[in-house]
Amino acid sequence: MRIGIGNDHTAVELKDIIAEHLKDSGFEVVDFGAKAGERCDYPVPGKAVAEAIAAGELDRGVLICGTGIGISLAANKVPGIRAAVCSEPYSAKMAALHNNAQIIAFGARVVGSEMAKMIVDTFLGTEFEGGRHQNRLDIISEIEEKYSR
Ligand code: RB5
Numbered sequence: 253m254r255i256g257i258g259n260d261h262t263a264v265e266l267k268d269i270i271a272e273h274l275k276d277s278g279f280e281v282v283d284f285g286a287k288a289g290e291r292c293d294y295p296v297p298g299k300a301v302a303e304a305i306a307a308g309e310l311d312r313g314v315l316i317c318g319t320g321i322g323i324s325l326a327a328n329k330v331p332g333i334r335a336a337v338c339s340e341p342y343s344a345k346m347a348a349l350h351n352n353a354q355i356i357a358f359g360a361r362v363v364g365s366e367m368a369k370m371i372v373d374t375f376l377g378t379e380f381e382g383g384r385h386q387n388r389l390d391i392i393s394e395i396e397e398k399y400s401r
Contacts, residue, residue: 253312253376254280254282254309255279255310255314256282256301257270257283257314257315258314258316259297259317260285260297261292262318263285263286263316263317263359263360264285264290266316266360267285270314270316270365270368270369273372282304282310284297284301285297298322298324299327299330301313301315301327302327302329302330302333303330305330311354312354312355312356312375312376313327314357316368317357317360318360318362320337320338320362321359323357324336324337324355333355334354334355334392335354335355336353336355336357337358338358338371339362339371340363341371344370344378345375347375348380349381350380351389352385352386352389356375358371
């Protein structure tokens with residue numbers, strides 16, 4: 253599985269920890285984020301990871317800024333993308349199971365590195381349940397289509 257990771261300047265250290273963790277777990281990791289010493293506006297890596305997923309170049313994404321909010325807002329502007337901000341594993345599981353999110357986001361100023369690893373592991377280890385949940389995602393897609401005309 254190919255994972256895109258993106259971050260702003262608040263999250264370089266946590267991004268490095270999570271990228272290493274993912275590589276150790278056997279994932280291919282593509283880094284779109286700020287490196288040490290760089291400043292970065294969170295919409296830039298949010299857009300880059302989301303567009304790569306929408307284009308089918310990546311399977312899933314991990315986005316990290318100070319809170320996870322701004323970077324997920326940017327990702328969610330890319331048609332078809334569902335990015336979920338999660339600060340604990342239960343929400344991360346449901347984001348995959350019920351919402352079929354392709355991207356998990358969290359805040360480097362909110363969660364510690366061990367919690368972040370659990371969030372990512374849970375998200376990537378959970379498959380979409382489909383069924384009635386697909387109907388709800390179809391309604392979200394209809395909203396998106398209505399306002400993108
Ligand atoms: C940067 O200071 C901060 O605003 C950003 O990392 C993020 O938390 C925005 O949502």
